[in-house]
Amino acid sequence: MSKTISIVIFGSTGDLTHRKLIPALYNLEVEGNLPDKVNIIAVGRRDYNDEIYIEQLKNSVNEFSRFKINESLWDKFKTRIKYLKMNYSVNEDFKILKSYLDNLNSKENNQYIYYLAVSPEHFEPIVTNLKEYGLGEMPNFHPRLVIEKPFGSNLETAKLLNERIVQVFSEENTYRIDHYLGKEMLQNIMVIRFSNLMFEPLWNNKYIERVVINSSETIGIGTRGNYFENFGIIRDMVQSHLLQLVSLIAMEKPKTLNTNDIRDEKIKVLKALKPFTKEDFKNNVVRGQYESYRNEPNVDKASTTETFVALKAYIDNDRWRGVPFIIRTGKKLARKSTEIIIEFKQIENNLYNTAEKNVLVFKIQPEEGVFVSFNTKKVGNTTDLV
Ligand SMILES: NC(=O)c1ccc[n+]([C@@H]2O[C@H](COP(=O)([O-])OP(=O)(O)OC[C@H]3O[C@@H](n4cnc5c(N)ncnc54)[C@H](OP(=O)(O)O)[C@@H]3O)[C@@H](O)[C@H]2O)c1
Structure with a gap:
């Protein structure tokens, strides 16, 4: 049985998510390249619900996507999206994510992708908390981590960040993305x-x-x-x-x-x-x-x-x-x-x-x-x- 893919976006109310990530995923939907079993879990600290959040995404897709909104495809696409309120600077809040993901599906049937669309100082604490709350890589559980640039601000901080990441995610499951x-x-x-x-x-x-x-x-x-x-x-x-x-x-x-x-x-x-x-x-x-x-x-x-x-x-x-x-x-x-x-x-x-x-x-x-x-x-x- 093919796995359900859950893309967990940290920084879901930010510029990158609105201008690039969601329009790119929507474009895949339009082209028929987004498998049915793909969900998007948008993590944000704002007091939104699914409806408010999805309405904002729709405006962004209209503005930034290659394909403009097609109502029936949008209706399909939006069922994939769930807004999850949590503040990732509050360690305890990772329990919210953990219990949400635990209720979704069994780990064996789910492939998680954590996409860090957040400012660089949050990369390391988020990765550490993912491990702390049982969401990091483990035997038989291989989530993927996607990190945007900049990766550290000099050689020393880049190496340090890398050291922290490899404690939680293997190299093959770590994607240092340059969407360029x-x-x-x-x-x-x-x-x-x-x-x-x-x-x-x-x-x-x-x-x-x-x-x-x-x-x-x-x-x-x-x-x-x-x-x-x-x-x-x-x-x-x-x-x-x-x-x-x-x-x-x-x-x-x-x-x-x-x-x-x-x-x-x-x-x-x-x-x-x-x-x-x-x-x-x-x-x-x-x-x-x-x-x-x-x-x-x-x-x-x-x-x-x-x-x-x-x-x-x-x-x-x-x-x-x-x-x-x-x-x-x-x-x-x-x-x-x-x-x-x-x-x-x-x-x-x-x-x-x-x-x-x-x-x-x-x-x-x-x-x-x-x-x-x-x-x-x-x-x-x-x-x-x-
Ligand atoms: N924008 C681009 O085109 C672009 C291009 C290449 C790389 N990048 C990289 O992508 C990353 C994100 O950039 P961005 O431009 O999207 O930044 P941004 O617009 O400032 O977005 C940051 C996001 O993080 C959220 N956030 C901050 N603190 C939080 C907390 N404690 N709990 C929950 N959410 C929190 C913000 O939520 P609020 O809305 O509540 O503040 C917002 O959704 C950066 O590393 C940047 O260098 C961006």
Whole structure:
């Protein structure tokens, strides 16, 4: 008998749940990809009942989902959702969750997924309490844990968090999620690199001059002042999403498409990144802050937190030695766009001195697509290039 899957969302009244998680689950419903035996248990401290909560989700789905509300599918989807009032900062409240889950079904017939859509300081206490109240992994009971970024705020805190997690969940049941990687064009990077003869042989420092990764937003930090003050754009964007892009662009071909093989190759790239020296910080890193940042709610009036960064990084291996990877990201910039630009070198002794470099662009958002630019001649009796 197939198991019932219960997705327990901590932080069910928050931004991530409303803008991403519930719309994504609803989209699966519309596409017929959500098995019947999937329930959503929304944990929140607000004084809501199912009706109020579900009505709010409906508004969010209308606003943020790819598929707008279809009433009959929504009616089906909403029967999956249960709002469970508990304050996860109160240890005792985990009894509420425990008894709710115990009454649902036998553990053997239920696969639990705990999704922590909460601010990072709550990751560890929630995981500890799950164990404390008999909801952590045990022989014959293998719930899964999903954690959003940021995973710690430096190496030390990331290691500490990891140590706590592995006491409760095994590695194979721990998912450190970066939902960015689900974007269509990101999944295309490996396909384009590894399945096309016109790119694969050129993918190295002999032919590539530089790689530019731009990710800009027009909006500011909104109401996320508390979070942003503690992290800044380098921790928010670079160490998570953008280093994932670097590793997809730079990794060697994995042995197979198996997740472990891909992860192993990505890690090699991260390990080969050249650490920044003091000189590099001076010459290769620019930090900035948008003008009204210090007037945002919960932001220090003298804050030096960066909302923009541009940096030049190098990968110290045979394939990439000497090729700059330029990463730029920021808030409140002129346009919203994420793209990866691969700039090829000029052909030596080019017959056409006005020839431009070839460029391959992966457009990730808001538009999606792959663009290649190459030289052609102008129409007519001329050898001039376009
Ligand atoms: N938003 C995004 O697009 C995004 C993208 C990538 C990663 N993330 C990560 O996802 C996580 C959540 O982000 P978010 O933007 O959704 O944050 P958020 O809007 O601040 O949501 C936090 C949620 O936690 C709840 N909460 C806080 N303390 C609680 C308590 N003691 N008991 C029960 N519930 C409590 C809040 O409930 P109340 O409503 O009652 O305050 C709210 O539902 C963060 O780690 C963030 O870095 C978010």
